[in-house]
Amino acid sequence: MKLDCMKPSKEWEAPFFKVLAKNDTGEGKGHQAGVLIPKSLRQYFPQLNGTTSSRQPTIDQRVNAELYDGEKFLSSVNTRYQYQSWSDTRSHESRLTDQLGPIHSIAQGGDVLVMQRNGLKQNRFRLTLIRKSSSHFELVLPVIGRRRWGAL
Template sequence: MTKKTYRKTLSANDAGETKSHQAGMLIPKADVEFRSFLGDLDPTIKNPRRTIHCLDEHGEEIELQFIYYNNKLHDETGTRNEFRLTCLTGYLRQSGAKSGDELELSKDEGQEFFKLRLIANSHSDEDTGETSNRIVLRGWRRIH
């Protein structure tokens, strides 16, 4: 059985620290591998979505939404043409997520549920023990 695992380092915006409203985590259009991992969305439909059924590290069920906001392709005045993973705010707040922590999403081939977990980052230098505010931001990256 094949397992695929992806991680994303959370930005302050992802973790809700900026108090701004966003429509979920951006998934770059060029990241075809990760989008394929989440499942196909039909671009001929306006704003197609699919439900991603997850189990968190405590066995709780969480439903995420993988959405292709594509009104730019369907409406004369549309402006959006982006992929997002939404419905994470409650989980991230409950888990105490902070910028620099990592969100992990994995799935075993043939299984219905994805696995979702938060990996806390100590945010401190191992030698000095001082906290660092510098975070290297990246998109979703394949781990396994």
């Protein structure tokens, strides 16, 4: 059993991860969508220029992502990396949203999302869902320990 997402390669940079909260998945209630990207992981995503305001509550950039459920390829999508501020009523947070349904619909709180940026195309990512219920989870757990996100 191998997980290509667990190591850098000629094509893919070193992986980073996030343990998904319930609000990062289809289990979440409310109007939040997609995966919250903690501040310390923003360095792996394209820089967003500009300022959020009541007139411009989001700043975004489209990125391409290959979605996997473990080793199984699900889909290639054009998703959105954004800062959102709820019409400038709160501090902006970064999220990856739009077209993540193939992962979002099967993910549960506590699952791990392993992410990698393409070494040649900085707006291309590989997102691999490692479900708690999968045999791959046992491979990932010792590497992440008790951390909620970070580099692998």
